[in-house]
Amino acid sequence: MQPVATTFFFYFLSGITLISGVLVITRKNAVHSALALILGLLAQAGLYLMLYAPFVAGVQIILYAGGIMVLFLFVIMLVNLERAQKEEQFNKQWLVGLLAAVALGGLLMAVYLKGSALFTEHIAQPVENSNTQQIGVMLYGNYMFAFEIASLLLLVAIIGAVVMAKKRI
Amino acid sequence: MAPITTLHYLVVAAALFILGVIGVLTRRNVVIVLMSIELILNAVNLNLVAFSRIWGLHGQVFAIFVITDAAAEAAVGLGILIAFFRNKETVNMDEVDLLKW
Numbered sequence: 001m002q003p004v005a006t007t008f009f010f011y012f013l014s015g016i017t018l019i020s021g022v023l024v025i026t027r028k029n030a031v032h033s034a035l036a037l038i039l040g041l042l043a044q045a046g047l048y049l050m051l052y053a054p055f056v057a058g059v060q061i062i063l064y065a066g067g068i069m070v071l072f073l074f075v076i077m078l079v080n081l082e083r084a085q086k087e088e089q090f091n092k093q094w095l096v097g098l099l100a101a102v103a104l105g106g107l108l109m110a111v112y113l114k115g116s117a118l119f120t121e122h123i124a125q126p127v128e129n130s131n132t133q134q135i136g137v138m139l140y141g142n143y144m145f146a147f148e149i150a151s152l153l154l155l156v157a158i159i160g161a162v163v164m165a166k167k168r169i
Numbered sequence: 170m171a172p173i174t175t176l177h178y179l180v181v182a183a184a185l186f187i188l189g190v191i192g193v194l195t196r197r198n199v200v201i202v203l204m205s206i207e208l209i210l211n212a213v214n215l216n217l218v219a220f221s222r223i224w225g226l227h228g229q230v231f232a233i234f235v236i237t238d239a240a241a242e243a244a245v246g247l248g249i250l251i252a253f254f255r256n257k258e259t260v261n262m263d264e265v266d267l268l269k270w
Contacts, residue, residue: 006172006173007172007173010173010177014177014181017181017185018181018184018185018188021184021185021188021189021208022188024188024192024201024204024205024208025188025189025191025192025195025196025201025205025208030198030200030201033200033201033204034200034204037204037207037208040208040211041211044211044214044215047178047181047215047218048215048218050173051178051218051219051221051222052222053218053221053229053232055229055233056214056218056229056232056233059233059236060214060236063236063240064207064211064236064239067240068207068239068240068243071243071244071247072200072203072204072243072247075200075247075250075251076200078251078254079200079250079251079254079260084198084259084260084261087197087261088197089196089197089198090195090196090197091195091196091197091262091263093194093195094195096194097190097191097194097195100190100191100194101187101190101191104183104186104187104190105183105187108183108186108187109183112176112179112180112183116176119174119175119176119179119223131226131229134226135226135229135230135233138226138227138230139230139233142227142230143230143234146234150234150237150238153237153238153241154237154240154241156241157240157241157242157244157245158244160244160245160248161244161245161247161248162248163248164245164248164249164251164252165247165248165251165252167255
């Protein structure tokens with residue numbers, strides 16, 4: 001099934017993503033930043049759906065917007081940010097930030113202009129009904145080792161977070 | 170109405186990546202710096218999924234691994250932030266100088 005109104009939805013969703021990205025890095029209140037980031041993540045899940053990636057879209061909503069952002073909001077509530085809002089929000093590195101943005105933007109633009117032959121569209125016909133099944137077969141087949149390493153990484157992260165945040169070991 | 174190509178998605182992802190880099194370099198609040206890192210990881214994910222439409226499902230599998238990494242990074246980073254806040258009563262990036270001498 002071809003998606004309908006692709007052009008409109010692409011510009012709509014990517015506009016939401018970019019605007020909420022700007023809000024994330026400019027808001028004074030960290031809770032507002034977190035809410036803007038959640039909106040951006042949901043819009044990006046919509047973009048994934050338009051790219052025939054329903055499983056990644058679901059993982060994005062459940063894990064990112066549901067899990068990681070709740071963690072962020074908890075920590076924002078734990079560390080008392082009333083005083084931090086009255087302080088200066090930006091440091092003195094705006095020149096470095098501007099330089100990095102210009103350099104990265106120039107690099108990416110050069111790559112996309114010169115190498116546009118690499119992005120030619122010969123879209124493989126996506127099999128929509130078995131997307132999740134195929135990803136599962138790949139995870140337990142080709143990427144078995146990486147999958148085990150990822151589980152080990154999560155274990156290390158759990159132990160590390162508990163050890164860091166505990167007052168007295 | 171021109172059709173939406175892969176290049177459109179790549180441009181959106183590049184803009185998101187640059188926003189994240191600016192946030193990491195210029196904000197003082199550590200929580201917002203961590204959120205900017207999430208923006209960068211999301212830009213990479215968008216690239217991977219956009220390419221997976223052309224080259225097969227490997228990009229989506231990698232996007233899932235990147236999301237796993239983001240979860241681990243957020244947990245450890247926020248744990249470090251809580252430990253730091255307990256010591257110095259601040260969340261400002263430029264006051265993290267315990268190892269400086």
